[in-house]
Amino acid sequence: MGRSYFPLFVDLLDQPVLVVGGGEVAARKIRLLLKAGAQPRVVALELNEELAGWVGDGRALHLAKQFQADQLRGCRLAIAATDDAQLNRAVACAAEAAGVMCNVVDDAKASRFITPSIVERAPITVAISSAGAAPVLARRLRERIESLLPAGYGRIAEFMERHRDRAKRLPVPARRRLWEDFLDGPGPERLLANDEVAAVFELESLLRGAAARGEVYLVGAGPGDPDLLTFRALRLMQQCDVVLYDALIAPPILDLVRRDAERIYVGKRRANHTLPQEEINAELVRLARAGKRVLRLKGGDPFVFGRGGEEIEELAAAGVPFQVVPGISAANGCAAYAGIPLTHRDYAQSCVFVTGHRRKDGHLDLHWSSLAQRGQTVVIYMGRTALADLCAELVRHGLPPDWPAALVEQGTTQAQQVLSGTLQTLPDIVASRDDIGGASLVIVGEVVRLRERLKWFGGS
Template sequence: MDYLPITVQMKSRHCLIVGGGEVAARKLKHMLHADAKVTLVSPEYTDEVLEIAEKHEIRLVHEVFSPEHINGFYLVIAATDDRMVNRQVSIAAQQQNIWVNVVDDLELSTFIMPAVIDRSPLLIAISSSGVAPVLARKIREKIEWLLPDALGSLLERLKLLRPKVKKKFSSLKEKRSFSEWYIESAIQDSKVLEKNEDSILEFYQQQHKPEGIVYLVGAGPGDPELLTIKSLKIIQKADVVLYDALVSQEILQRVRKDATLVHVGKRAKCHYVHQDQTNQMLVDYAQQGLSVVRLKGGDPFIFGRGGEELQFLTQHNIRYEVVPGITAAAGCAAYSGIPLTHRDHAQSIRFVTGHEKSSKNSLDWNSLAQAGQTLVFYMGLMRNQQITDSLIKHGRNPSTPVALIEKGTTKNQRTVIGQLNELPQLVEKYEIKSPSLIVVGEVAELANELDWFKDGELISSNNKIVAKNDFGATERDNRLPLVANV
């Protein structure tokens, strides 16, 4: 790009035109149109120039040009038919860093004037960078043809609407979509321009109620750093966040500061917000056009009632997206050093609920008691005795290793390792509280070897609290530390 197109505010700025003929008269009209204060220098002037000068406050200097005439001007135009004079004007102006245009002489000009379509305040300028001014004028004619007549009044309306639009819409996106809609409507039907600003804004808002959305987001098991980048972005933009009891304060602190926070989990006095109420709230907020986050511990589709909530949203035609989270089994096992699968011990994993919808025990204990798999019981604490009895009764070895993981991935994590037949006693003895997971399977014992999480507490089957070395790994009496000092 050889030239930068800019529009210059000329109102009350001093402009010098050197010349007094036909070309000078044309340039004079342009400058007057832009409200510039014009001085002309020329030994003689045509009648046209004299006439214009009389009507407007134009200073006419009846002299041959000399470089001193340039002093103090903002912009200079050389419009004589004498190239020597034009050159003198150009040199004098450039020496003082004054913008100069020499008509039809690119070489001597520091700026050039484009072909202009003037529908003030709308200006369309077409420049061929001085290479083909005729072509630029032809293009201008073609564009003029395409432009709707009401363009000038449209701009006037937009100018009047501007402060109201600014007040009405908070986001740039909303402001832009209103302006796009208004321009498009006015071009199609100029009657739109006759409506006053308030009624047009009201009309637009009725037609364009923002569409609400619900994001079903998994907040992970506790450690806020286990939030995914996507969930973080969404909670930082949400208007409303409905969250469960398992969502930690550290995570809630990351929610947009002016968002509405609604606790829909278990409350201090054991009051529940009923699932139906939560579903309805999601719909109500979304129908107000808000961006709503349903924030759940772990993953929303794993024992999180996420499916039920989405079915309700579907029935009410509410748009939604699902953002998965790290489920408690994955998070707690990782932070306790328990690999849920291991080629020597477990070829499959089962996530099992200890809290079924109906109270009757409908789990398939025969299949759950099979060896070679890891079972992770969610919400199983209250039914630990039944889990123990059922598994042993259906054939799982009573000495199968088990782990109880309380408040996993948080700085209050406790992991108790023992064996299946002592599970109820471990719960009682260590006063294990919710939220906790029960892991059943040979892999549970690997925590004694692989535990790494410095903030967590590991209690091994011999009732000993295992200390951690500098690397977070547990130190065992008869084994070398996991990470060698090098």
């Protein structure tokens, strides 16, 4: 059993702290001390460039070149941060005798206190310590927490502090419920979006006794690989009450949604619309008005052939709070994982996104003359079923039959397949395969030639 430590946070504003050492290790400690408003006193034979700068601008004091015990007089803390273990131990012994708590870097046994790994979202600070037993593990935990706490999380604490007096007028149980309802509602997300006016509105509604309002999160889940989710997407997936998800959402991504959240499948596949778009829009409004935190999870990016604009237009008209979290689009993700750059100085100076979805009459209504251009890449969403017609029209409007083209199926996932050919050969290549039936993307342009040199991701 290792040593047990009492955790605490220390107010060091304008307080002197002795730091023995002038290298990078000492500089890391002094950075934290300066953030806390301390007055570092440095003892070192030489100072690195960063430390010298702090001394030069008066933020730190270069007290002496050699350590002496009387330098500890008046100091709140001491830190020994040299590469001389004997000197570090001498500093610790002198500090102990003087009644000054000392930290010896990378030597927990010689230290009276240790410094934790921290996640800072001022005024919120999260400290993680392994009691010196496994500092690398503590750093890994810090990295995990960093990904879960938005950079602006401190704004929520500052907001609550500014409005604390208003809440204090309520009895303690009611005050606690007020803040719980506020934190569970749209208010914090409004603050993270720098919309304090909306956050005040949410708080005032709760103070008037109104029920907590719901909110809709329109989140892009990317093309399939869970590692491509944004930090914000993952956070909202973890805090939602209900999720409406599409057919293109990969199971590993859906597994990351809060486990006790209600799941509603609203996916659409060609000629099989599980729920009409109008009903999806109405369901989002209904759930939010019932006080739910609603996650609308979409494959790729909500605003790239995802009908996200239609959904938030309905939410805005109904006065429902919402936020949009962009995702890596299928075009960006699938092209990158296929080793096909969408633009390249030598081959493509522009990129065009279009949909290959047919109209009800079966007609493909695209601006063929603008698509059939050299020097650009054309990315066709939902183009597999109409592939033969798409390729034929591009040739008919000016591109040569041997113009490079590729189809990427289930891009960015372990099941990814990439079929390369030309406008003339690709339709037959795809038709000859009976294992191509998943979500796919067609890429047309000379950049496809680069695939053989640039492919890096596994799969065919």
